[in-house]
Amino acid sequence: MMLAAAGIAILVSMGMALLRTLLGPSVHDRILAVNSFGTKTVLLITLLGAMAGRGDYFDIALLYALINFIGTVALMRYSESAELRRDEEDSQP
Numbered sequence: 212m213m214l215a216a217a218g219i220a221i222l223v224s225m226g227m228a229l230l231r232t233l234l235g236p237s238v239h240d241r242i243l244a245v246n247s248f249g250t251k252t253v254l255l256i257t258l259l260g261a262m263a264g265r266g267d268y269f270d271i272a273l274l275y276a277l278i279n280f281i282g283t284v285a286l287m288r289y290s291e292s293a294e295l296r297r298d299e300e301d302s303q304p
Contacts, residue, residue, distance in 0.1 A: 214262050219259065225251045242286045249279035 228251060231244035253276045260268025 214258060218258050221255050238290050246283040284295055
């Protein structure tokens with residue numbers, strides 16, 4: 212019962228992160244919301260593994276967490292370099 216309540220809470224927070232992704236005022240807010248959604252997905256996979264009593268779900272969750280982290284860093288670096296290029300183009304006469 213407690214695990215089901217935790218699952219519902221994770222799903223609600225995933226919905227709020229998805230809403231922030233769609234309505235975020237800036238690109239950085241949207242990227243961080245996607246990262247938050249990915250982290251909550253890792254929590255949900257781990258919770259499902261605990262409910263099913265299967266340990267292999269934890270390995271899948273760990274792999275997904277690593278992919279989520281690398282993807283977030285890559286997106287942040289890309290958005291930062293795109294902003295720098297845009298600022299350079301604006302400053303040139």
